[in-house]
Amino acid sequence: MSRLHFFFQSAFLQIFCDTTPSSDMVKIALQLSAALENLTGLAPADDDFKWFFKFKCSSCGEVPDKWQHISRSEEHEVKGGRGTANAVIKCKLCGRENSVDVIADSIRKYGFADAGRFRQVAAFDCRGMEPVDFSPRDGWVVKGFKVSEDDEEEGSESGKVFDDVDLTEGEWADYDDVSDESVFISEIKHQFVKIK
Numbered sequence: 001m002s003r004l005h006f007f008f009q010s011a012f013l014q015i016f017c018d019t020t021p022s023s024d025m026v027k028i029a030l031q032l033s034a035a036l037e038n039l040t041g042l043a044p045a046d047d048d049f050k051w052f053f054k055f056k057c058s059s060c061g062e063v064p065d066k067w068q069h070i071s072r073s074e075e076h077e078v079k080g081g082r083g084t085a086n087a088v089i090k091c092k093l094c095g096r097e098n099s100v101d102v103i104a105d106s107i108r109k110y111g112f113a114d115a116g117r118f119r120q121v122a123a124f125d126c127r128g129m130e131p132v133d134f135s136p137r138d139g140w141v142v143k144g145f146k147v148s149e150d151d152e153e154e155g156s157e158s159g160k161v162f163d164d165v166d167l168t169e170g171e172w173a174d175y176d177d178v179s180d181e182s183v184f185i186s187e188i189k190h191q192f193v194k195i196k
């Protein structure tokens with residue numbers, strides 16, 4: 001195939017075969033709020049972390065009662081030569097193929113000082129669908145935090161790392177043997193915010 005031929009074919013594919021209008025592309029930030037007791041830096045452990053969502057199809061409005069996962073480490077082919085995505089999900093009702101990516105560098109740690117406030121933990125590039133519910137599950141990492149006895153200072157990390165935190169039950173508890181403190185995560189809430 002000549003280069004010119006390839007160019008025209010690509011242009012044709014982009015114009016006539018792109019079934020996802022640009023208005024259906026949306027960036028969504030997942031914000032968490034939680035109470036952290038003697039802990040800081042809550043974050044997914046690595047790129048294998050699975051983000052579980054329920055999605056709404058932007059095309060027909062269907063919301064399947066099924067959790068779908070997205071992982072930075074997964075690459076799935078998107079039909080029509082549009083590369084790959086971290087998750088490709090076909091709507092069972094209208095048949096449209098939707099896809100989503102974890103946005104690079106969107107992962108943020110939820111810190112001790114953030115407690116009780118909504119903060120972005122990750123953001124997603126959504127094409128043809130939007131998340132409507134989130135399930136935190138497992139694969140989180142969090143660090144021990146020693147609150148300072150001096151009111152002027154906030155405190156510092158104890159050095160203890162908890163590397164397989166399971167938030168499935170909506171709360172989690174353990175013991176930091178470096179700081180000699182009980183550690184606890186509770187009151188986990190989430191919200192979705194459209195970003196630019």
Ligand code: ZN
Nearest residue numbers: 057060091094
């Ligand atoms: Zn649909």
